[in-house]
Amino acid sequence: MHPHAAVADHALDDPPSTDIEGARRLATAVVDNLNRVIRGKPEALRLAVAAVLSGGHLLIEDVPGHGKTLLAKALARSVGGTFRRIQATPDLLPSELTGVSVFHKASETWEFRPGPLFANVVLTDEVNRATPRSQSAVLEAMEERQVSVDGTSHPLPNPFVLIATQNPFDHAGTFPLLEGQRDRFALVLELGHPGRDAERDLLLGLGGVDALVGLPTVTDPASLGRAIAVVRRVHCAPAVADYIIDIGAATRAHRDVRLGASPRAALALLHAAQATAMMAGRHFVVPDDVKALAAPVLAHRLMLNGGSDAVAGRAVVRQVVESVAVPRA
Template sequence: MTSAHHAAVGPDAGTGPDPARINEVGEGAKRIQDAVEQVIEGKPEVARLALVVLLAEGHLLIEDVPGVGKTMLSKALARAIDCSVRRVQFTPDLLPSDITGVSVYNQETRDFEFRPGGVFANIVVGDEINRASPKTQSAMLECMEERQVTVDGTTYALAAPFLVIATQNPIEMEGTYALPEAQRDRFMARVSMGYPVKSAEIAMLASHTATNPLAELQPVSDAEEVRRLIESVMTVHVSEAVQRHAVGISDATRTSRELRLGASPRATLHLVRAAKASAALDGRDFVIPDDLLRLAPDVLTHRLVPTVEAAASGRSAREILTDLLAQVPIHGD
């Protein structure tokens, strides 16, 4: 975790909130979300969460069955903000160097030259991340956390904005490796696309069979503006009471008898950063407890592991968290 990220959580981050800059975040984000929704119909909450994660400098995990638009969402977001995008198809034979890049000896210059891997883009779409071997999955860790890649002792920075959108199929499907806890913890949020409602699916049949809406999507922003919006989000104020509430939520998951693994300190940090982005999208320059409660299921659920007894009695991590959220005192007292 970089010191800049720690600093961003405190109320004194940056130069303090500027209403004009916060308004700019709301307007810019709305443009991008509207563009994404031209392609992903009937899923406004999914498009919004992807934007929250982008502006909070996190990474997004999309878990669902094939064919519900996971990759389409990633491509639509990249097209809307006119950023570089690379797709990495995770397969059992994918090597760590395919992701990070490799140094190759050039006979003419008599020197090694670096050939960047699939992670060198503003938006990296990791398709079916849980089909790769654990060794290759772990190669993503440094990239996601440090926003840099080290190959043969040389470190290469990844350009901002940098967002990994990884898709994974449900664990029950054949040929999948469960993502280890450390890897899941690197993702700020997990979302499930779900099947579209009937009206949206009918609209999709009408629009997608005649033309490809992705091809018609025009950029409404660029990397420079997104970097500016991210800086504005960092200035959003988080009061001590709200910080206490965030810690209270995480602490409740750690002491719950129904959970074998609760939320990590990184999870608390992710929750607060996501809440800052969400507040800015709503035009506020300060975080309220409702921001935390609204985002907690998407930010925390994928990190929680129910006990064997809880799982046997049919209790999901999301249900357990919902009950805990109702019990945490609002002011963290």
Template structure:
């Protein structure tokens, strides 16, 4: 897609404006999160893919700070939910309250009525409360007392949880995990980044001084631009083959769902756009396979006894699956050029 085409389509941003807006958000978050550029960019990619993010790691590595830094970098409505065992579904979705003056029930919106919803320690709430997020995460709406309320756009749930602290927690059910587009782990910072953290976070918290560098309207334009990223038929088939391989793997009791295929492709579009491309490569799908697919699959009992992680199983599937071959060209495709001229078989035809 040419520069002119991107400008002519309503709501889209030119390449330079898209890059400037996305890089400003990344740089703003990195004022708080040291040395985690890849993780920050993936979190932004999930937002632009209209998905939801699950941050799962040990305590103290900055899970909540990443979620709050992303939320504060965008001038939009933000709500935080501290998940606890006594949290009720109505606290999340909202409740109808009787008004003594009007003698009628009026709806009071819950915490999900925001552009960015930060759910801290999501696995500490009961399954009944966790299920309150199912409808809003998939259908972007909330139904209370038979009345359906549409949620704002953009809408994203960023949830955190600790994988090793099981006291008083409720594991997320498969239906809940499948609604998260990607699961990421923060990991420990390298010594240089940790030393810089001591200097930057020792006296004050940089999160308190963080100011928005974008707004909801700009994010909507970024999302509209990501939707226009080209995906060749061969790349689409590769995504289907990758997910199908998870369903046929002998080490897995449950493979990835069709929702996983769709979200894998959406996130690949966002990653390609953040890297300055208007087309998706098979490399994008390979890089996203673990964060997008690993939390959705369930290993067999034998695989669990062998201490095989879902991340390792997905990595093996990616390694074994052959890369897509160039499909038969049509009159609408750009002929595949000779090596070295900068064009590849997955690029869209350009006028």
């Protein structure tokens, strides 16, 4: 049986080949641009771009010095539009994120002054140093693409992408992300230590901060928004949708899992798989797209019986994927 047989019944409203090709070129341009800064991590860069094109948000977890902030900045510069950086600290107030209403006594009117969340790309550095109260302030922004201040809703720019970084091994003065906030990140990635060749390039000034200085913008918010719309039209056959559902159900049934994948997690896995399919030049999702993305999309959402742990979470997801039958027809 051909491995793509399960996705043969394409819908009538699949995106035209020209739309797929245009979105694929945009994705390739962004990945190639990121490669100029972050050397030796092509798969991580593709995952980062897939997260953005899926319409989701990205959490980068790693130890200091591996390029978390650098990747976020390079991604923001690559896609253009407005960019704001938030350095999370324990004394960061929710209003410093969302904005405030200011009363003008002379005119007796209120003026809303937007906070740093009002940008196309927002980098929240060391997000787990913010208090749960401040972390909660971004939940509405991440899910609804708006913030509410003094009873009034204010829409955020479109597209809106939040990229957060954290060091998972530094627990002093930190506040673990709330389950609801972790669930709102499309996927989590780690960069890890660069290979020898990539580290040599860094020492010789090829890549890294030096490359970021002259990094060009390769797209714009409007084009990115159109590419995200194309991704959402990438076809998913019923058999592949059932495969995603089965994987989610298997996480909830796993003996080591206290809280498994939610329907939001299943949607995130679908959208990331659609983005990956588009980046491969296809207008349909195949099971391999789902398998490749299951760990980065699902692992951080699981609550394990012994406490949540990124390594253990990924191991559980890998076990689940191996146990679920792959659709073939």
